[in-house]
Structures are given as C-alpha cells and as structure tokens.
Amino acid sequence: MAVTAALVKELRDKTGLPMMDCKKALTECDGDTQAAINWLRDRGAEIFEKRSGRTTDFGRFGQYLGLDKDACAMVELKCESAPVTTHEDFIQYADDLAQAAAENPSATDADALLALPCPSKDGLTLAEVKDEIFNRIREVFNIGRIVRIENGCAGYVHNAGTISGVILAVEGGDEESARDICMHIAAMRPTVAKADDLPQEVVDAERQSLRDAALAEGKPENIVDQMVAGRMRNFLESQGVLSEQTYVKDDTQSVGKFAASKEMKLLQFVRWELGDDAEESSSAGSEDAGE
16 A cells, blocks of 8 residues: 555554654555554564663652542652653653552552553553553653552642652541642651551650659649640651641641541541652552552
8 A cells, every 4th residue: 555645644643653753654564554553562662672771760640539539549650851741641641540540459560550441542551552652752751659548538749740749548528628738748748647657655655754754843743644745746746747747838736636627537648759769658658558
C-alpha cells in the first residue's frame, strides 16, 4: 500500500508522534496503520531500554481521593526533567496510576500496576500507555512509591504535585476541612496522626517523668495531674503528633480540636517528598496502608 500524506497524518493524530517517525513506520509496515503503531511501540521500548539507567530526580504525585470512596491511593511518578512534570499526558498518567492502585488492592508494586487496564484509555494497559507516552516525550519515567488506604481520604500536593504529596484518611468531616489539614501536614511535617500511634512505653515513661518532676518541685498533689496534662501536650507536639500540633490556619487551637469542631476523626496519613523514600508517616509505604 502506498504511504500517502493522509495516511501519515492519520497515524500522527493517533500516536502524537513526529510526522517523519510515522512515515517511516508506515513504510516499514507497507501502509498498515495498526502494524505501524505496533512497530512504533516496539521501537520506543528499545529506546527506553537503552535509556533506562538515566537518573529520574523529578516527577509528580498522582492521587485518587474522596471522602466517599472505599479506598484511595497516591503514586509517585518520577522522570528526568522538570518540563515533563507539566506535560498533560504525564499528569493524566499519574492520576490513572493512582486510580488503578486504589481500585485494585493486589497491585502493590509497579509491575502489578502496569499490567492493569488504564482507567482513561479503553483497551490499553497502563504499560502500553506508558510506552505511548515515552514515544512522545522520549524521556525515561518510572513508578516510585505506591500507597493505598482502605478508607475515604482527602489529599494535597504542593507546587502542583511536583514537590510533596499528602493523603489523609478521616471519618466524618468535609472535603475542604480535611484538605486544609492535609496542607498543614505538608507544611508542618508531623510524624504520626495521633498520640495512640506513638509507642505506649515512650508515652508512659514521659508522663511518669513529668509527674515525678512536678512532685519533686513540691507541687500540691491536687494540681500535679493538671500540670502533667499540660506538659504532655507540649511533649506530644514535640514528637510530631498531628492532633496535638498548633493548627497553621488558626494558632488558637490544635489540629485535633479543629478536626473535632468539624466532627472529623483523624485516622492516618502519608506524607512524601519527591524522591525521598525515607519520608513517610504514621502508616506509609508501598503497600496497602489500610490493613
């Protein structure tokens, strides 16, 4: 079959690849459009393999959220350069990964996730969509961390999702208030959601130490417990307990009191910074955090 300009344009429209690449693929495949698409995909995979060792220091966080959802997720998608993080296809792909992770509890690693259907591209797997995007941008990108929480969640991504990401599981409350707390988490870097998430022996030892110190100061027995309670709040805040931190949007109350005023219970959160695999939270990890 003759390779016409119309045929090249048709393939260009379907793949988003340069005209010369499309013409070469059609020539190699005798004008068969589907065969040309497969040829381009295979060629892209070969190029990706050659470049796979490149450093991916940039990226973004994809999120699938909603307080009404049964499960939510966040996925880290890493790439070589900053411009790619704002590419429309890259942004959509990150969110597709997060949705697939939320809806498929068995997809706890990149390989399992890539084998799943792409939520926004009928008939294609996430692996196939990844190949298509690579063919267009010609830059290496890979899945980093994956977290799934079996609960309704709010979330927040800083700097359009290219710096840090937060996902917060709550009971009750509303989307706006929960997102505000996610913004607090991004800024203030708590380590756990609530005091119960700290090792009990650490909390008990500190409480006893504070009590002993108050008694040694000669404080009356009847006010020692009040003193200890106040000092314990300071201790818990110093340990990065979210519910005890002073709320950044209202320094007259703690995050816990703000949440209670919205009839919201804080359950767990995950806070990541791009590329920092050690930056985790009360229940973070590349696995189901709802278990």
